[in-house]
Amino acid sequence: MLQHSILETLPRELQKEALESIQVMRFPPGKILFRAGEHCQGLPLMLSGAIKVQMTGVSGNSIVLYRMGADDICTLSIGCLMTGYGYRAEAIVDEEAEAAMVPRGLFDRLMDQSAAFRLGIMESYGRRLDDLMLLVEEVAFRRMDERLEEWLQARKSPIHITHQELAVELGTAREVVSRLLKELERKGRVSLARGRIDVSG
Amino acid sequence: MLQHSILETLPRELQKEALESIQVMRFPPGKILFRAGEHCQGLPLMLSGAIKVQMTGVSGNSIVLYRMGADDICTLSIGCLMTGYGYRAEAIVDEEAEAAMVPRGLFDRLMDQSAAFRLGIMESYGRRLDDLMLLVEEVAFRRMDERLEEWLQARKSPIHITHQELAVELGTAREVVSRLLKELERKGRVSLARGRIDVSG
DNA sequence: GGGGTCAGTGTGACTTTATCACTGAACGGA
Protein backbone atom coordinates (compact mmCIF):
# COMPACT_ATOMS: atom_id res chain seq x y z
CA MET A 1 0.00 0.00 0.00
CA LEU A 2 1.46 3.32 -1.12
CA GLN A 3 4.93 1.94 -1.57
CA HIS A 4 6.59 5.12 -2.69
CA SER A 5 9.85 6.12 -1.06
CA ILE A 6 8.94 9.76 -0.85
CA LEU A 7 5.92 8.97 1.30
CA GLU A 8 7.74 6.66 3.64
CA THR A 9 9.84 9.49 5.00
CA LEU A 10 6.83 11.44 6.21
CA PRO A 11 6.02 11.95 9.88
CA ARG A 12 3.13 9.87 11.19
CA GLU A 13 0.45 12.54 11.00
CA LEU A 14 1.22 13.49 7.39
CA GLN A 15 1.36 9.84 6.43
CA LYS A 16 -2.10 9.42 7.86
CA GLU A 17 -3.38 12.37 5.87
CA ALA A 18 -1.66 10.98 2.78
CA LEU A 19 -3.38 7.63 3.17
CA GLU A 20 -6.73 9.38 3.38
CA SER A 21 -6.47 11.74 0.44
CA ILE A 22 -4.24 9.86 -1.97
CA GLN A 23 -5.94 7.58 -4.38
CA VAL A 24 -4.10 4.86 -6.21
CA MET A 25 -4.88 4.48 -9.88
CA ARG A 26 -4.07 1.74 -12.31
CA PHE A 27 -3.42 2.33 -16.00
CA PRO A 28 -3.27 -0.26 -18.82
CA PRO A 29 -0.60 -0.18 -21.53
CA GLY A 30 -1.40 2.33 -24.25
CA LYS A 31 -3.45 4.51 -21.90
CA ILE A 32 -2.78 8.21 -22.43
CA LEU A 33 -2.32 9.85 -19.04
CA PHE A 34 -2.34 13.35 -20.43
CA ARG A 35 -2.01 15.18 -23.72
CA ALA A 36 -0.37 18.44 -24.68
CA GLY A 37 -2.51 21.38 -23.62
CA GLU A 38 -4.41 19.56 -20.89
CA HIS A 39 -4.38 20.65 -17.28
CA CYS A 40 -3.41 18.47 -14.44
CA GLN A 41 -5.39 17.29 -11.46
CA GLY A 42 -2.78 16.07 -9.06
CA LEU A 43 0.76 14.86 -8.76
CA PRO A 44 1.30 11.23 -9.81
CA LEU A 45 3.81 9.25 -7.78
CA MET A 46 4.64 6.14 -9.72
CA LEU A 47 4.40 2.88 -7.82
CA SER A 48 5.07 0.47 -10.67
CA GLY A 49 5.15 0.12 -14.42
CA ALA A 50 6.62 2.38 -17.08
CA ILE A 51 5.35 5.51 -18.73
CA LYS A 52 6.91 7.36 -21.65
CA VAL A 53 6.72 11.11 -22.07
CA GLN A 54 6.85 12.33 -25.63
CA MET A 55 6.20 15.52 -27.48
CA THR A 56 5.06 16.36 -30.96
CA GLY A 57 6.69 19.26 -32.75
CA VAL A 58 5.21 21.81 -35.10
CA SER A 59 6.48 19.62 -37.94
CA GLY A 60 4.18 16.84 -36.76
CA ASN A 61 7.06 14.60 -35.78
CA SER A 62 7.27 13.17 -32.29
CA ILE A 63 10.10 12.21 -29.99
CA VAL A 64 10.23 10.38 -26.68
CA LEU A 65 11.75 12.73 -24.10
CA TYR A 66 12.16 10.33 -21.20
CA ARG A 67 10.56 7.48 -19.32
CA MET A 68 9.24 7.25 -15.80
CA GLY A 69 9.48 4.08 -13.78
CA ALA A 70 8.69 2.85 -10.28
CA ASP A 71 9.36 5.43 -7.57
CA ASP A 72 9.49 8.32 -10.03
CA ILE A 73 7.56 11.53 -9.69
CA CYS A 74 5.92 13.24 -12.64
CA THR A 75 7.85 16.48 -12.84
CA LEU A 76 5.71 17.81 -15.66
CA SER A 77 2.72 17.65 -13.37
CA ILE A 78 4.55 19.65 -10.72
CA GLY A 79 5.08 22.40 -13.23
CA CYS A 80 1.44 22.34 -14.20
CA LEU A 81 0.34 22.38 -10.58
CA MET A 82 2.55 25.28 -9.64
CA THR A 83 2.09 27.48 -12.68
CA GLY A 84 -1.34 26.49 -13.93
CA TYR A 85 -0.13 26.13 -17.50
CA GLY A 86 -1.11 23.08 -19.52
CA TYR A 87 1.16 20.19 -20.32
CA ARG A 88 3.47 20.65 -23.26
CA ALA A 89 4.01 16.94 -23.82
CA GLU A 90 2.00 13.78 -23.56
CA ALA A 91 2.39 10.70 -21.38
CA ILE A 92 1.62 7.20 -22.56
CA VAL A 93 1.73 4.01 -20.53
CA ASP A 94 4.27 1.45 -21.75
CA GLU A 95 3.84 -1.22 -19.11
CA GLU A 96 0.78 -1.45 -16.90
CA ALA A 97 1.32 1.22 -14.28
CA GLU A 98 0.11 2.11 -10.82
CA ALA A 99 0.35 5.64 -9.52
CA ALA A 100 -0.59 7.37 -6.29
CA MET A 101 -2.32 10.62 -7.10
CA VAL A 102 -1.46 13.38 -4.65
CA PRO A 103 -4.13 16.10 -4.74
CA ARG A 104 -3.18 19.74 -4.94
CA GLY A 105 -3.88 20.55 -1.27
CA LEU A 106 -1.84 17.70 0.09
CA PHE A 107 0.99 18.55 -2.29
CA ASP A 108 1.17 22.09 -0.90
CA ARG A 109 1.11 20.82 2.66
CA LEU A 110 3.82 18.26 2.01
CA MET A 111 6.02 20.88 0.35
CA ASP A 112 5.49 23.07 3.37
CA GLN A 113 6.03 20.53 6.08
CA SER A 114 8.43 17.88 4.85
CA ALA A 115 12.02 18.61 3.96
CA ALA A 116 12.36 15.02 2.73
CA PHE A 117 9.43 15.47 0.37
CA ARG A 118 10.97 18.67 -0.97
CA LEU A 119 14.28 16.92 -1.48
CA GLY A 120 12.55 14.15 -3.41
CA ILE A 121 10.80 16.64 -5.64
CA MET A 122 13.99 18.57 -6.32
CA GLU A 123 16.00 15.46 -7.05
CA SER A 124 13.39 14.36 -9.44
CA TYR A 125 13.51 17.71 -11.22
CA GLY A 126 17.26 17.57 -11.37
CA ARG A 127 17.22 14.12 -12.93
CA ARG A 128 14.79 15.19 -15.62
CA LEU A 129 16.87 18.24 -16.43
CA ASP A 130 19.89 15.97 -16.76
CA ASP A 131 17.98 13.53 -18.95
CA LEU A 132 16.91 16.29 -21.26
CA MET A 133 20.36 17.85 -21.45
CA LEU A 134 21.81 14.52 -22.46
CA LEU A 135 19.04 14.02 -24.97
CA VAL A 136 19.73 17.39 -26.60
CA GLU A 137 23.36 16.45 -27.03
CA GLU A 138 22.45 13.04 -28.35
CA VAL A 139 19.96 14.34 -30.87
CA ALA A 140 22.21 17.19 -31.97
CA PHE A 141 25.47 15.32 -32.41
CA ARG A 142 25.33 11.56 -32.32
CA ARG A 143 24.97 9.30 -35.31
CA MET A 144 21.70 7.55 -35.82
CA ASP A 145 23.15 4.09 -36.45
CA GLU A 146 24.98 4.18 -33.10
CA ARG A 147 21.94 5.43 -31.25
CA LEU A 148 19.79 2.76 -32.82
CA GLU A 149 22.18 -0.02 -31.90
CA GLU A 150 22.45 1.23 -28.33
CA TRP A 151 18.70 1.38 -28.07
CA LEU A 152 18.40 -2.19 -29.29
CA GLN A 153 21.16 -3.42 -27.00
CA ALA A 154 19.45 -1.84 -23.99
CA ARG A 155 16.38 -4.11 -24.36
CA LYS A 156 16.08 -7.81 -24.33
CA SER A 157 15.29 -9.63 -27.50
CA PRO A 158 12.79 -10.14 -29.01
CA ILE A 159 11.68 -6.53 -29.11
CA HIS A 160 8.08 -5.92 -30.10
CA ILE A 161 7.91 -2.55 -31.76
CA THR A 162 7.11 -1.08 -35.16
CA HIS A 163 9.63 0.95 -37.12
CA GLN A 164 7.41 4.00 -36.68
CA GLU A 165 7.42 3.65 -32.88
CA LEU A 166 11.16 3.15 -32.92
CA ALA A 167 11.52 6.31 -35.01
CA VAL A 168 9.64 8.24 -32.30
CA GLU A 169 11.92 6.77 -29.65
CA LEU A 170 14.94 8.14 -31.49
CA GLY A 171 13.38 11.29 -32.89
CA THR A 172 13.86 10.46 -36.54
CA ALA A 173 11.85 9.31 -39.57
CA ARG A 174 10.42 5.86 -40.09
CA GLU A 175 12.29 5.35 -43.34
CA VAL A 176 15.61 6.03 -41.65
CA VAL A 177 14.91 3.36 -39.05
CA SER A 178 13.80 0.90 -41.73
CA ARG A 179 16.97 1.40 -43.74
CA LEU A 180 19.31 1.20 -40.76
CA LEU A 181 17.58 -1.95 -39.52
CA LYS A 182 17.84 -3.54 -42.97
CA GLU A 183 21.54 -2.71 -42.95
CA LEU A 184 21.91 -4.35 -39.52
CA GLU A 185 20.06 -7.37 -40.84
CA ARG A 186 22.46 -7.62 -43.78
CA LYS A 187 25.31 -7.58 -41.28
CA GLY A 188 23.60 -10.36 -39.36
CA ARG A 189 23.17 -8.32 -36.19
CA VAL A 190 19.38 -8.54 -36.09
CA SER A 191 16.58 -10.38 -37.77
CA LEU A 192 13.40 -8.59 -38.68
CA ALA A 193 9.75 -9.47 -38.77
CA ARG A 194 6.60 -7.40 -38.83
CA GLY A 195 6.45 -5.56 -35.52
CA ARG A 196 9.36 -7.48 -34.11
CA ILE A 197 13.15 -7.30 -33.94
CA ASP A 198 15.41 -10.11 -32.78
CA VAL A 199 18.84 -8.97 -31.71
CA SER A 200 21.63 -11.50 -32.21
CA GLY A 201 24.13 -12.07 -29.42
CA MET B 1 20.34 46.31 -3.36
CA LEU B 2 19.37 42.68 -3.84
CA GLN B 3 16.77 43.46 -6.43
CA HIS B 4 15.56 39.95 -7.02
CA SER B 5 11.86 39.28 -7.01
CA ILE B 6 12.16 36.05 -5.12
CA LEU B 7 13.77 37.83 -2.18
CA GLU B 8 11.27 40.63 -2.02
CA THR B 9 8.50 38.27 -0.99
CA LEU B 10 10.30 37.16 2.14
CA PRO B 11 9.10 38.06 5.63
CA ARG B 12 11.14 40.74 7.38
CA GLU B 13 13.31 38.46 9.49
CA LEU B 14 14.35 36.22 6.60
CA GLN B 15 15.07 39.26 4.49
CA LYS B 16 17.39 40.48 7.19
CA GLU B 17 19.18 37.16 7.28
CA ALA B 18 19.37 37.20 3.49
CA LEU B 19 20.98 40.62 3.48
CA GLU B 20 23.61 39.39 5.90
CA SER B 21 24.61 36.12 4.28
CA ILE B 22 24.07 36.82 0.61
CA GLN B 23 26.97 38.26 -1.26
CA VAL B 24 26.57 39.98 -4.57
CA MET B 25 29.10 39.12 -7.24
CA ARG B 26 29.86 40.75 -10.54
CA PHE B 27 31.10 38.87 -13.59
CA PRO B 28 32.60 40.27 -16.80
CA PRO B 29 31.65 38.99 -20.26
CA GLY B 30 33.47 35.79 -21.14
CA LYS B 31 33.85 34.77 -17.50
CA ILE B 32 33.17 31.08 -16.96
CA LEU B 33 30.92 30.68 -13.93
CA PHE B 34 31.30 26.95 -13.80
CA ARG B 35 32.47 24.07 -15.94
CA ALA B 36 31.22 20.54 -16.37
CA GLY B 37 32.25 18.37 -13.45
CA GLU B 38 32.71 21.21 -10.98
CA HIS B 39 30.79 21.43 -7.74
CA CYS B 40 28.75 24.37 -6.71
CA GLN B 41 29.07 26.70 -3.79
CA GLY B 42 25.73 28.41 -3.59
CA LEU B 43 22.66 29.31 -5.53
CA PRO B 44 23.07 32.26 -7.90
CA LEU B 45 20.08 34.58 -8.23
CA MET B 46 20.65 36.73 -11.27
CA LEU B 47 20.22 40.44 -10.77
CA SER B 48 21.30 41.64 -14.22
CA GLY B 49 23.15 40.66 -17.37
CA ALA B 50 22.97 37.49 -19.42
CA ILE B 51 24.59 34.11 -19.01
CA LYS B 52 24.51 31.21 -21.45
CA VAL B 53 24.52 27.60 -20.37
CA GLN B 54 26.06 25.20 -22.85
CA MET B 55 27.23 21.64 -22.88
CA THR B 56 29.86 19.76 -24.79
CA GLY B 57 29.05 16.28 -25.98
CA VAL B 58 31.24 13.21 -26.24
CA SER B 59 31.76 14.17 -29.88
CA GLY B 60 33.44 17.39 -28.78
CA ASN B 61 30.68 19.53 -30.23
CA SER B 62 28.92 22.07 -28.06
CA ILE B 63 25.43 23.48 -27.97
CA VAL B 64 23.85 26.33 -26.03
CA LEU B 65 21.04 24.89 -23.92
CA TYR B 66 19.46 28.09 -22.65
CA ARG B 67 20.19 31.59 -21.36
CA MET B 68 19.61 33.12 -17.98
CA GLY B 69 18.69 36.77 -17.63
CA ALA B 70 17.75 39.21 -14.87
CA ASP B 71 15.58 37.68 -12.15
CA ASP B 72 16.42 34.12 -13.16
CA ILE B 73 17.59 31.43 -10.81
CA CYS B 74 20.31 28.96 -11.73
CA THR B 75 18.43 25.68 -11.72
CA LEU B 76 21.54 23.67 -12.45
CA SER B 77 23.01 24.90 -9.18
CA ILE B 78 19.93 23.79 -7.27
CA GLY B 79 20.45 20.29 -8.58
CA CYS B 80 24.09 20.37 -7.58
CA LEU B 81 23.24 21.69 -4.13
CA MET B 82 20.59 19.08 -3.48
CA THR B 83 22.30 16.02 -4.92
CA GLY B 84 25.96 16.85 -4.53
CA TYR B 85 26.72 15.82 -8.10
CA GLY B 86 28.85 18.06 -10.29
CA TYR B 87 27.56 20.26 -13.05
CA ARG B 88 26.99 18.60 -16.39
CA ALA B 89 27.16 21.81 -18.38
CA GLU B 90 29.09 25.04 -18.29
CA ALA B 91 27.94 28.64 -17.81
CA ILE B 92 29.54 31.56 -19.60
CA VAL B 93 28.75 35.24 -19.16
CA ASP B 94 27.42 36.95 -22.29
CA GLU B 95 26.74 40.40 -20.91
CA GLU B 96 28.28 41.69 -17.71
CA ALA B 97 26.25 40.03 -14.96
CA GLU B 98 25.49 40.53 -11.30
CA ALA B 99 24.29 37.67 -9.15
CA ALA B 100 23.32 37.28 -5.51
CA MET B 101 24.91 34.12 -4.16
CA VAL B 102 22.67 32.32 -1.68
CA PRO B 103 24.72 30.01 0.53
CA ARG B 104 23.63 26.46 1.19
CA GLY B 105 22.33 27.06 4.71
CA LEU B 106 20.18 30.00 3.79
CA PHE B 107 18.85 28.10 0.78
CA ASP B 108 17.65 25.29 3.04
CA ARG B 109 16.06 27.73 5.44
CA LEU B 110 14.31 29.62 2.66
CA MET B 111 12.97 26.41 1.19
CA ASP B 112 11.69 25.48 4.62
CA GLN B 113 10.13 28.74 5.62
CA SER B 114 8.95 30.55 2.51
CA ALA B 115 6.23 29.22 0.27
CA ALA B 116 6.90 32.08 -2.14
CA PHE B 117 10.57 31.11 -2.38
CA ARG B 118 9.59 27.52 -3.09
CA LEU B 119 7.18 28.65 -5.75
CA GLY B 120 9.88 30.72 -7.39
CA ILE B 121 12.27 27.78 -7.43
CA MET B 122 9.69 25.43 -8.85
CA GLU B 123 8.60 27.87 -11.53
CA SER B 124 12.16 28.31 -12.51
CA TYR B 125 12.63 24.56 -12.81
CA GLY B 126 9.48 24.28 -14.83
CA ARG B 127 10.62 26.94 -17.26
CA ARG B 128 13.96 25.23 -17.83
CA LEU B 129 12.28 21.92 -18.42
CA ASP B 130 10.06 23.64 -20.97
CA ASP B 131 13.03 25.34 -22.61
CA LEU B 132 14.83 22.05 -22.97
CA MET B 133 11.82 20.21 -24.27
CA LEU B 134 11.37 22.83 -26.96
CA LEU B 135 15.05 22.67 -27.77
CA VAL B 136 14.95 18.91 -28.22
CA GLU B 137 12.10 19.29 -30.68
CA GLU B 138 13.89 22.11 -32.47
CA VAL B 139 17.15 20.24 -32.81
CA ALA B 140 15.49 17.01 -33.81
CA PHE B 141 13.04 18.27 -36.40
CA ARG B 142 13.48 21.84 -37.59
CA ARG B 143 15.46 22.95 -40.58
CA MET B 144 18.73 24.68 -39.98
CA ASP B 145 18.13 27.55 -42.40
CA GLU B 146 14.89 28.48 -40.61
CA ARG B 147 16.50 28.26 -37.20
CA LEU B 148 19.42 30.38 -38.34
CA GLU B 149 17.16 33.08 -39.76
CA GLU B 150 15.05 33.16 -36.61
CA TRP B 151 18.16 33.45 -34.51
CA LEU B 152 19.38 36.37 -36.59
CA GLN B 153 15.99 38.09 -36.56
CA ALA B 154 15.84 37.84 -32.77
CA ARG B 155 18.90 40.11 -32.36
CA LYS B 156 19.52 43.58 -33.50
CA SER B 157 21.97 44.23 -36.27
CA PRO B 158 24.93 44.40 -36.42
CA ILE B 159 25.56 41.10 -34.67
CA HIS B 160 29.10 40.52 -33.47
CA ILE B 161 29.71 36.80 -33.51
CA THR B 162 31.89 34.29 -35.31
CA HIS B 163 30.47 31.47 -37.40
CA GLN B 164 31.88 29.01 -34.88
CA GLU B 165 30.06 30.68 -31.99
CA LEU B 166 26.89 30.77 -34.03
CA ALA B 167 27.26 27.07 -34.75
CA VAL B 168 27.37 26.41 -30.99
CA GLU B 169 24.23 28.51 -30.52
CA LEU B 170 22.39 26.30 -33.00
CA GLY B 171 24.11 23.02 -32.23
CA THR B 172 25.57 22.45 -35.67
CA ALA B 173 28.90 22.61 -37.49
CA ARG B 174 30.75 25.78 -38.44
CA GLU B 175 30.77 24.91 -42.13
CA VAL B 176 27.00 24.58 -42.16
CA VAL B 177 26.62 28.06 -40.68
CA SER B 178 29.14 29.50 -43.14
CA ARG B 179 27.33 28.04 -46.12
CA LEU B 180 23.86 29.07 -44.97
CA LEU B 181 25.08 32.60 -44.24
CA LYS B 182 26.71 32.83 -47.68
CA GLU B 183 23.42 31.73 -49.19
CA LEU B 184 21.60 34.44 -47.23
CA GLU B 185 24.15 36.95 -48.41
CA ARG B 186 23.53 35.93 -52.02
CA LYS B 187 19.82 36.51 -51.42
CA GLY B 188 20.65 39.94 -50.05
CA ARG B 189 19.26 39.19 -46.58
CA VAL B 190 22.53 39.79 -44.72
CA SER B 191 25.95 41.17 -45.34
CA LEU B 192 28.97 39.48 -43.86
CA ALA B 193 32.25 40.62 -42.46
CA ARG B 194 34.82 38.95 -40.27
CA GLY B 195 33.14 38.42 -36.89
CA ARG B 196 30.11 40.43 -37.86
CA ILE B 197 26.73 39.97 -39.51
CA ASP B 198 24.49 42.80 -40.69
CA VAL B 199 20.89 41.81 -41.14
CA SER B 200 18.99 43.74 -43.78
CA GLY B 201 15.53 45.04 -42.96
C1' DG C 1 56.50 48.55 -44.49
C1' DG C 2 57.24 43.51 -44.97
C1' DG C 3 56.78 39.18 -43.18
C1' DG C 4 54.91 35.94 -40.02
C1' DT C 5 51.14 34.15 -37.38
C1' DC C 6 46.68 32.85 -36.46
C1' DA C 7 41.78 33.04 -35.94
C1' DG C 8 38.17 33.27 -39.03
C1' DT C 9 36.07 32.11 -43.35
C1' DG C 10 35.12 29.73 -48.01
C1' DT C 11 34.49 25.62 -50.50
C1' DG C 12 34.89 20.92 -52.82
C1' DA C 13 34.03 16.09 -52.12
C1' DC C 14 31.76 12.87 -49.81
C1' DT C 15 28.71 10.64 -46.17
C1' DT C 16 24.71 10.58 -43.42
C1' DT C 17 20.12 11.83 -42.56
C1' DA C 18 15.54 13.66 -43.94
C1' DT C 19 11.75 13.92 -47.10
C1' DC C 20 8.63 12.51 -50.74
C1' DA C 21 6.39 9.19 -53.37
C1' DC C 22 5.20 4.95 -54.16
C1' DT C 23 5.08 -0.38 -53.88
C1' DG C 24 4.15 -4.59 -51.89
C1' DA C 25 3.56 -7.71 -47.87
C1' DA C 26 1.21 -9.09 -43.63
C1' DC C 27 -2.68 -9.04 -40.83
C1' DG C 28 -7.42 -8.77 -39.23
C1' DG C 29 -12.03 -8.59 -39.76
C1' DA C 30 -16.51 -9.18 -42.50
Added chain:
DNA sequence: TCCGTTCAGTGATAAAGTCACACTGACCCC
Protein backbone atom coordinates in the same frame (compact mmCIF):
# COMPACT_ATOMS: atom_id res chain seq x y z
C1' DT D 1 -11.83 -15.32 -49.30
C1' DC D 2 -11.81 -10.71 -50.14
C1' DC D 3 -10.80 -6.17 -48.60
C1' DG D 4 -9.10 -2.50 -46.02
C1' DT D 5 -5.51 -1.14 -43.08
C1' DT D 6 -1.11 -1.14 -41.00
C1' DC D 7 3.62 -2.07 -41.62
C1' DA D 8 7.85 -2.33 -44.18
C1' DG D 9 11.06 -1.60 -48.26
C1' DT D 10 13.11 1.38 -51.56
C1' DG D 11 14.43 4.90 -55.26
C1' DA D 12 15.15 9.76 -55.98
C1' DT D 13 16.38 13.93 -54.21
C1' DA D 14 17.43 17.56 -50.79
C1' DA D 15 19.42 18.99 -46.45
C1' DA D 16 22.93 18.62 -43.10
C1' DG D 17 27.31 16.85 -41.21
C1' DT D 18 32.30 15.68 -41.90
C1' DC D 19 36.90 16.03 -43.64
C1' DA D 20 40.44 18.37 -45.86
C1' DC D 21 42.47 22.21 -47.27
C1' DA D 22 42.94 27.05 -49.27
C1' DC D 23 42.38 31.82 -48.55
C1' DT D 24 41.97 36.31 -46.03
C1' DG D 25 42.02 39.89 -42.80
C1' DA D 26 43.88 41.49 -38.40
C1' DC D 27 47.56 41.99 -35.60
C1' DC D 28 52.28 41.83 -33.93
C1' DC D 29 57.07 42.41 -34.27
C1' DC D 30 61.26 43.45 -36.21
